Amino acid sequence: MPISLNNVSYSYKGKYQTVRAVDGVSYDFEPGKCYAIIGKSGSGKTTLLSLMAGLDLPTEGEILVDGKSTKDWDRNKMRRDAVSVIYQNYNLFPLLTVQENIQYPLSLKKMPKKEMTSLALEVRKRVELPEAYDKRLPRHLSGGEQQRVAIARTLAQGCKIILADEPTGNLDSANTRNIVEILCSLAHDEGCTVIIVTHDTSVVGQADIVLQMKDGSLI
């Protein structure tokens, strides 16, 4: 599923002034590729990712998801069915078990319980988490394990566009490599469009295409 940015800009009111976080970005992201967007803090990477996730609409320009503008999408539905986001911090529900966290997006689709359980089991295996983790709460997992649960949830969701914001921000190098491998395999093996925002150089090496942002623009 492709995602295209046409002259996208985004401004928001900060505490003291209006911030132009994204400034006239245009780019076509193709399915089956893993992209890395790098840039310094405050360069607009996360904001751009959030716009692609439909968390808000661009103040100028438009974003086309599968050829349809985000303005025209029911953006809740878009996030349920088309675009999945993995955040560094906004990952898991702290009070739900691993299995329940994985099943959450499926429950939004009103999937029968049996199917939910078997799908959750399948994706949990894919991210190499042991069965014993099913009943554990996120706080009993390491950072890497938590991020794998988040990826498992994304897999269960079945979206063809996967956006990840600093998914390896809190992980050691082994976990980082592992997580990025999983994400890239989703692009290469399943034809997903994977976009990773990062400033981790080890991620950059594994991505197919690296884009750099500076002052809200792609350079």
Place this chain on the structure above:
Amino acid sequence: MRYYMWARIRKKAQEALAAVLFAAGITLVLCRLESSTDAAKVEYEQIVSRIDVSCTVTNLAGDRSDRLDIFADTISLFTGERDYVSKDMAGLVENVQIKGSTEFYWDGEKYTLAGITSARVDSNLQPENGCTIFWNEGAEESVFGGNSSVCIIPKALMKQLKEQELPEDSFSLKLHSSYFETEYEGELEIVGTYQGKNEKTIYCPWVTYVEIIRSMGDYERADSLSATLRCNEDLELLRVIAAEWFATPDANAVGLETKDGYYLALDINDSLLTQAKQSLENSMTLNHIAALLVFALSTGVGVLVGFLMIRSRRREIALMRTLGTRDVQIYGSFALEQMVCIVLGIALGGAYFRWQPLMELAIFVGVYFSGLSATLWIFLHKNLITSIKEDE
């Protein structure tokens, strides 16, 4: 979404229990206030109904005169004996006490024959003043309500009867009318004596007195008339009827002339009732204000707790939104979760008092969930991008 709600309740058992206890506590407080308000109302009714309101026929100057010459028509307003006058007032009053008197001579001395409807009408006839009205079996205070030919005489007169060796169980009367030049001779059975000094009054029942006076062709008149209100709720009605027949007890008032041509006033003594009512109403108002304050405070606290609870879970809300949860699902999840706890708490607290303050509880639940909805609305409409940045 349902399993998410149950997971929260299960895993945040302490929070859920606190919410249940909070709701139960508020319900108990509201029930208690309602219960005490109800009790105060009942007590108010009881106290107000017990306070004696009396009415007395007075002269226009407001001084109770010994000789007001209250004629039969006026009296019948209170007794309802006659058909051609309103019976409304008779229905409103009880313990009607009438005293009428006429003078006569006996053994060369001037005496007064007083007809009364109750022994309570005269201070001479109180047991503490040496009245022996109860010595004769069957001759109770109620004899004054009937028409038996009985009387109570001064002890001095009894002594005189003994000295003259006259029968001690009867008193012979010989009256003459100043209006009609007629005379009456009869006997009254003596049922008691009283101790009064220099008293020259023979007491007999009012009806007996009326019969004696009528037999002489004279008009029955009363010197005083008083009654108590049967039910204090009828006070305003009594005033309305009194305004038709009496002047106000004011020296400067130009009142209505009664049917008998006398300017009489009806003095309604309700000062005790007014004071008691005022005092009780003040305390009930205070109680009501306290209840309102507690209600407002508990509702405010409830709304604040709801706000803080949702605020503390803004990350969860943001995560739900990023995963594409519909607003209505998020609202439903939070509302249902709170509803389970609040309703359980209200059920526990309310059952104890059998749901007396249903209205207050409904308002509490309404306000609580309005506050919850407003808070959720704020968080659901917050820009997700900026919220995520703030939380990072």
